[in-house]
Amino acid sequence: MEGSTLIRKIHMVCPLCDRTHEVEERRRIATITIKGDKVSYEERFLYCVNADEAENEFVTGSMANENLLNARNGYRVKHGLLTSDEIVAIRENYGLSQVDLARLLGWGEATISRYESKAIQDEAYDTMLRLIKDNPLAALEFLKKNADKFSAMKRLEIRSKIVEKLDTYGKEFLSRQAFEAEYASFDTKCDSNGFALLNIDKLEAMISYIAEKVSHLYKVKLMKMLWYADSLSFKSSGLAMSGMVYRHETMGALPIGHYALMNLERLNVKEEACGDYDYMLHIYPTLDMDYSILTKADKKILDAVVEKFKDYKSKAIIDYMHEEIAYTQTGQGDIIPFSLAKEIRDFL
Structure with missing residues (x-):
């Protein structure tokens, strides 16, 4: 528990001491090794004041999943990859379901779901996501390329959502392109x-x-x-x-x-x-x-x-x-x- 911060106290049946009492929800910075790389992330856990010192911490299933997602996002940030939240934002920006976005990019239907919850995308897939992130024209090109993956009605629905973004992002995309062009010679970390x-x-x-x-x-x-x-x-x-x-x-x-x-x-x-x-x-x-x-x-x-x-x-x-x-x-x-x-x- 050393180095942790109290978030709140929860009245519950504690699985460690088998009593009903206030359990402390805490957070701390933890480290984990992912793909051979040590990553720091925020970890949440529950603390029982009645249990033995060596066995006084536990997590719920949802906490364990959240902690693991935080750790994977820490790895993504460290390696310049989009986080799960950023992938969700891209999808929601175009009003797409997880399956719709996967089909738009020509991927397996469960791919986006995995990237938003547990799996870490490789650089090639990350690059494709970034292509459409602020560029509706690229999203339209993907829709044309993978049109056969949608029904005619669904294709029109997605196209209309993308076209809506063109007016919003047109000037912004051009201004970003001009700035990014200044950094064409600095496309590697140095x-x-x-x-x-x-x-x-x-x-x-x-x-x-x-x-x-x-x-x-x-x-x-x-x-x-x-x-x-x-x-x-x-x-x-x-x-x-x-x-x-x-x-x-x-x-x-x-x-x-x-x-x-x-x-x-x-x-x-x-x-x-x-x-x-x-x-x-x-x-x-x-x-x-x-x-x-x-x-x-x-x-x-x-x-x-x-x-x-x-x-x-x-x-x-x-x-x-x-x-x-x-x-x-x-x-x-x-x-x-x-x-x-x-x-x-x-x-x-």
């Missing part, structure tokens, strides 16, 4: 991207999360805060948060594709006058942004960055960043390697 591939969903959530807590958030300041968030994440876990690559510029660290970044459709960016001729980009929170993609560790880091820099003016945060070893040991235009983030001043 020191330049903090061993994390570009994750636009997480990046959008990071930016909106910061904007909710910083009232006067402009582009220059945001770029530095993102670098600090990615660097602190790398320092603490060995993985950057967003997967962006940063260059050494006069105004501090700037991510590759920062112009395209500001054009992402889901970001709430407004051009505001600054003087008679100049304009600045003011970043506001995005309404209805889904922050579930951010882990507790992500939010802790973002909160620390906000607390540190929320009252800094742009010049002050630039000057502060200029003193980092990551900046002093790189030259103008150089990519700032995340290995230098180990030397960053820590304010977690």
Whole structure:
């Protein structure tokens, strides 16, 4: 029970001591080996105060399944695969059943059900899911290819749902494509991207999360805060948060594709006058942004960055960043390697 946190107390018949009493529901960070890889995950369990110390913990069947799913999702996150929740979100976004989505992609009918509950998809299947995640055109192509797997009525029903998404996602898809194109040379995990591939969903959530807590958030300041968030994440876990690559510029660290970044459709960016001729980009929170993609560790880091820099003016945060070893040991235009983030001043 050491290192665990109490969630609640449940009045029940305890299977360990065979008495009716309050049993503690607790959670902790546990480790498990999956496919030869050690993974950390949140584990829930029940604790009996009356049982012997060596036998005072137990789980229900549903808890065991949830714990195993959390562990498998931990493996997925570690290896850059979609989690079970993200697969559910893709399916629900198109209004499809598990069988419908499996047929759409040309898979066995039980495949999606397994991926949402227990099995871990391989990279090839993960890539196919990502193809349709934010691209209804790709979903339409799959529907054409696998049309024979549906009745005529079902095919029309699914097609209409996909077409509905085209209007919603058209501009967003194009803006994402432009930003992703900037990262075509960084499609493998390396020191330049903090061993994390570009994750636009997480990046959008990071930016909106910061904007909710910083009232006067402009582009220059945001770029530095993102670098600090990615660097602190790398320092603490060995993985950057967003997967962006940063260059050494006069105004501090700037991510590759920062112009395209500001054009992402889901970001709430407004051009505001600054003087008679100049304009600045003011970043506001995005309404209805889904922050579930951010882990507790992500939010802790973002909160620390906000607390540190929320009252800094742009010049002050630039000057502060200029003193980092990551900046002093790189030259103008150089990519700032995340290995230098180990030397960053820590304010977690």
